[in-house]
Amino acid sequence: MGVITTKDLHKVYSETKVPVNALNGISLSIEEAEFTAIVGPSGSGKTTLLNMLGGLDAPTSGEVYINGTNITGLPSRRLIDFRLHNIGFVFQSFNLIPVLTARENVEFILQLQGVGKTERQQRAVELLEAVGLPDKIDNRPGDLSGGQQQRVSVARALASKPRFILADEPTANLDSKSTAELLDIMMKMNEQYKTTFIFSTHDQRVMDRARRIITIEDGKVAKDETK
């Protein structure tokens, strides 16, 4: 069993008059240190799949295993705690806390985990240096460019030493240069920490860097290519 394994995932949204089958039986396995892109047209189910993998949404049927733990049936409180210790997130709109500095945004995750002040400050600085922002530690998100904010977001995602990081369209709001810098850093983190990176993306630049591309169409895996 890989870091992440899904078994026959189905998701039906019944809020609308006509139910929407977002996922139609997805079974896949993603191993440690993979650099995987999930691609597909809009409405194909990429985001829904990512939400399932991250435990942010529950499938209508099927199971999701992370490190051997079936997260599908976990009660809410345990699921939140599981996410905190096992999953990192990088969002399209960065989602940094605007009133905190870069360091405080990274420290925040460690604070949730109950890490002591000295250790979390040290780790936050290390991670920000690792993502190439040693001189932006005390800057607030408003003082950073889009690319820099996303790098802080990556540092935050890595702070909890997760088994994998889910990145939903991380380059959508970045220019070419920032995208290239971000991907370099992510690949470096992937090699250095053996952290699995899973992207949901339309960006060809991301697809070019990914070592595995899973194509979703109509809620199913249409193609699964490893380079």
Next chain:
Amino acid sequence: MVILAVTLGLFGILFMIAISNGMVEQKIDASIHNEISHIQIHLPEFMQDQSLAFSMDSVKQMEDEISSIPGVRAVSSRIKALAMASTAATGAGVIINAIDPEKEKAVTKIYQFITEGDYFETTGRSAPILVSKKLSTKLKAKIGSKIVITIQHASGELAYGLFRVSGIYKTSNAIYDEPNIFVKKDDLISLTGYEQGKASEIAILLDNVDQTDPVTDNLRAKFPSLSVLPWKELEPILLALSSMMDQMSYFLLIIILVAMAFGIINTMMMAVLERTREIGMLMAVGMNKRKVFLMIMLETVFLAMVGTFFGIVISAVTIHFTGMNGLNFAAWAEGYEAFGYSALVYPSLYLDFYIGMTVLVIITAIISSIYPARKALRFNPAAAIREDA
């Protein structure tokens, strides 16, 4: 907005209560210092029938004994009776207070309220009389006018005495002013054949109102056959007034706290909805529901405390300033005085009220934060993250 709501709400309620407190305190203070003093002593029968027949003996000795009690500042005895006051124009029922002017000055402040004439300083052929402005208007009397007092003589017959208005006074209590007139003791004694050394009433002023109860107990033990009445029993309406004002204040307080609560709920709901993405992110990365709930609650409480600080500072400064200089409601003076209140109000508020209000505001903030916090907990993190900014 939360800070503003709390600041304004707190200022509003504290200032209103300070005004109402000030009015009640002034009313009590005025009653004690202008009218009834802290304690009065009479024969028990006198309270039912204010007749000259119900007088106390050996008053001088009693005054000396009372003066030696710790806490007693001044003592004055009076002869008091119901009478009729007439001028050429008309007549009116009055309460005669026959006093020793100098001793009376130590116990009441009537001498400070003289608006025309003087306080028994003018001498002449006719006995001087001090009347209120209200009575003088009713009787169409002015300084120098003659007033005939009709009163029961010691023999049981009616006696008629001619007095000349030497002074006109006006306190803030029109209800007290109208019937009360003042003459010298000797003048009333010679008119009525009243015995020297007797008095209807002994009025006692204390150093401090807090000493009323212990001194009353002391006097009751010394003079068990007499009626010793503290101001609370002489004018129970004063206490009732204070209690009524307190109840009104609490009622207003509840209204303002409820309004404040709605203001806080509205503002915090907006804050929560504006931060949907941020809250969704926090829940996604692993902030548990208890922490999300606490975060919103603590934010609300901190904002309320900042508002409380500003509200208290503004209130304290305003109350202190107006407490020193007074708030003049001169435009409504007649109305105020008709109910026995001064139109110049000195707001006052004690420290424990500020502390109490702070606690109540914090409780209100905590309760108000529950709904927005619960709203935040119902966010679906996946959907919240993708909400438009």
